[in-house]
Amino acid sequence: APESxxxxxxxxxxxxxxxxxxxxxxETSKDGKSQESSEAPASxxxxxxxxxxxxxxxxxxxxxxxxxxxxxxxxxxxRVKEVLTDNNLGQRLFGETILGLTQGSxxxxxxxxxxxxxxxxxxxxxxxxxxxWLNDPNNVxxxxxxxxxxxxxxxxxxxxxxxxxxxxxxSSAGIDYSQGxxxxxxxxxxxxxxxxxxxxxxxxxxAYQQKPYPSPKTIEELATQLNLKTSTVINWFHNYRxxxxxxxxxxxxxxxxQGQAGSSDSPSAxxxxxxxxxxxxxxxxxxxxxxxxxxxxxxxADESGxxxxxxxxxxxxxxAGEEEEAPRGAACSERAEPESLEDTDDEGRLRAPRQGxxxxxxxxxxxxxxxxxxxxxxxxxxxxxxxxxxxxxxxYKSKExxxxxxxxxxxxxxxxxxxxxxxSLQSLFGFSEAASSRNTRDSSLRKKKAANLNNIxxxxxxxxxxxxxxxxxx
DNA sequence: TTAAAGTCAATAGA
DNA sequence: TCTATTGACTTTAA
Numbered sequence: 001a002p003e004s005x006x007x008x009x010x011x012x013x014x015x016x017x018x019x020x021x022x023x024x025x026x027e028t029s030k031d032g033k034s035q036e037s038s039e040a041p042a043s044x045x046x047x048x049x050x051x052x053x054x055x056x057x058x059x060x061x062x063x064x065x066x067x068x069x070x071x072x073x074x075x076x077x078x079r080v081k082e083v084l085t086d087n088n089l090g091q092r093l094f095g096e097t098i099l100g101l102t103q104g105s106x107x108x109x110x111x112x113x114x115x116x117x118x119x120x121x122x123x124x125x126x127x128x129x130x131x132x133w134l135n136d137p138n139n140v141x142x143x144x145x146x147x148x149x150x151x152x153x154x155x156x157x158x159x160x161x162x163x164x165x166x167x168x169x170x171s172s173a174g175i176d177y178s179q180g181x182x183x184x185x186x187x188x189x190x191x192x193x194x195x196x197x198x199x200x201x202x203x204x205x206x207a208y209q210q211k212p213y214p215s216p217k218t219i220e221e222l223a224t225q226l227n228l229k230t231s232t233v234i235n236w237f238h239n240y241r242x243x244x245x246x247x248x249x250x251x252x253x254x255x256x257x258q259g260q261a262g263s264s265d266s267p268s269a270x271x272x273x274x275x276x277x278x279x280x281x282x283x284x285x286x287x288x289x290x291x292x293x294x295x296x297x298x299x300x301a302d303e304s305g306x307x308x309x310x311x312x313x314x315x316x317x318x319x320a321g322e323e324e325e326a327p328r329g330a331a332c333s334e335r336a337e338p339e340s341l342e343d344t345d346d347e348g349r350l351r352a353p354r355q356g357x358x359x360x361x362x363x364x365x366x367x368x369x370x371x372x373x374x375x376x377x378x379x380x381x382x383x384x385x386x387x388x389x390x391x392x393x394x395x396y397k398s399k400e401x402x403x404x405x406x407x408x409x410x411x412x413x414x415x416x417x418x419x420x421x422x423x424s425l426q427s428l429f430g431f432s433e434a435a436s437s438r439n440t441r442d443s444s445l446r447k448k449k450a451a452n453l454n455n456i457x458x459x460x461x462x463x464x465x466x467x468x469x470x471x472x473x474x
Numbered sequence: 475t476t477a478a479a480g481t482c483a484a485t486a487g488a
Numbered sequence: 489t490c491t492a493t494t495g496a497c498t499t500t501a502a
């Protein structure tokens with residue numbers, strides 16, 4: 001551990017200690033999301049004190065993050081999962097006390113960690129916290145203590161019914177969970193969560209395969225046909241894109257590690273695989289670098305030709321009209337039902353929005369877009385464009401995400417720039433770099449892709465390096 | 475403005 | 489009760 005003298009190491013040291021404390025506060029945030037926002041902007045200077053810890057000099061976690069050397073996110077999450085599992089510690093507890101995140105976020109993070117170089121400063125924070133936590137020899141004990149305290153508090157509360165909660169909270173942990181009984185003004189303020197029916201998801205996925213970045217018009221049509229709010233469709237695309245992207249990261253990692261040593265392990269492996277079942281192919285549609293016309297070499301299957309655009313309707317040049325592909329000669333226009341759809345959907349639904357379908361909870365805003373259109377005009381433009389979108393089965397499989405490419409470099413290459421600091425920090429983070437060496441191997445996989453996407457690779461690499469530079473500039 | 479990144483929080487499942 | 493999933497929202501970046 002002792003290697004780089006440097007003054008920085010000292011400050012770092014103190015920081016480590018800080019982190020080792022069960023940092024109380026993180027949790028209190030529940031009511032004041034402000035907390036986060038306050039730290040975020042901080043950017044550089046020592047400004048904020050993210051963690052209310054005991055008033056200290058110390059650097060903020062952001063600073064630590066900024067100085068942190070490249071971390072093996074996959075390895076870190078793997079270890080964290082092991083520790084938590086082995087000690088029977090839950091994600092909620094861990095997330096709230098150590099990371100300052102909710103259970104769902106922790107679950108997601110642990111299951112699908114993104115490679116370090118793809119993370120923003122903010123996104124790296126949890127990993128730095130995890131690493132620091134892993135380095136803390138008493139980490140488990142501390143969490144256990146928290147757990148005990150929580151339990152105690154809970155019991156107490158239960159017995160004392162109305163007791164003034166605050167007293168307990170303030171004590172150490174600051175975690176308030178259990179206050180479920182809180183009075184919350186809740187009335188009807190909350191809008192019910194939208195739950196998309198399986199058929200709706202299928203339709204959206206198909207649409208995604210046709211066009212990962214649908215035009216507003218297409219979105220509008222989809223929304224109309226599925227009887228969803230436009231915003232829901234938009235959100236769905238945003239979420240789906242980013243989630244697909246993450247799946248790819250995982251695959252990439254897995255592929256790499258596997259090829260390399262057969263260290264199958266990976267718990268997440270199954271998960272990603274599983275996910276694939278349904279959307280596997282859909283992934284192809286991703287393309288990192290998105291917005292920019294994703295011209296990626298050939299993927300996209302050219303939207304030029306084919307376009308059996310139905311005769312009609314318009315569909316300005318924009319895009320809606322041309323997607324589909326081609327395979328089957330059948331004019332897929334609706335019904336055709338390419339293979340995949342077989343049972344899943346009933347096209348009928350599309351045309352006639354499921355009104356009373358069970359699953360969907362009443363969405364408040366329905367009123368607005370439900371155009372009665374379906375028939376006449378609906379048919380014309382709408383169905384034309386979206387019909388194909390909804391029914392079609394895309395086929396461009398070659399599409400590759402460039403992400404993987406960029407993810408590869410993860411290995412070494414620590415920017416020369418902050419290297420000094422980085423060095424001194426290595427001890428702090430206890431580097432687990434061994435792991436990082438793996439990835440380089442997905443060669444075969446990469447090769448194929450590289451062949452098709454050379455240009456993209458270049459662009460991405462460039463971008464990647466640029467990114468790092470910026471970060472380290474700090 | 476748009477897309478991406480990061481999260482929250484509801485809820486489905488085990 | 490715990491974890492996984494996912495629609496929505498917020499922040500950040502281009």
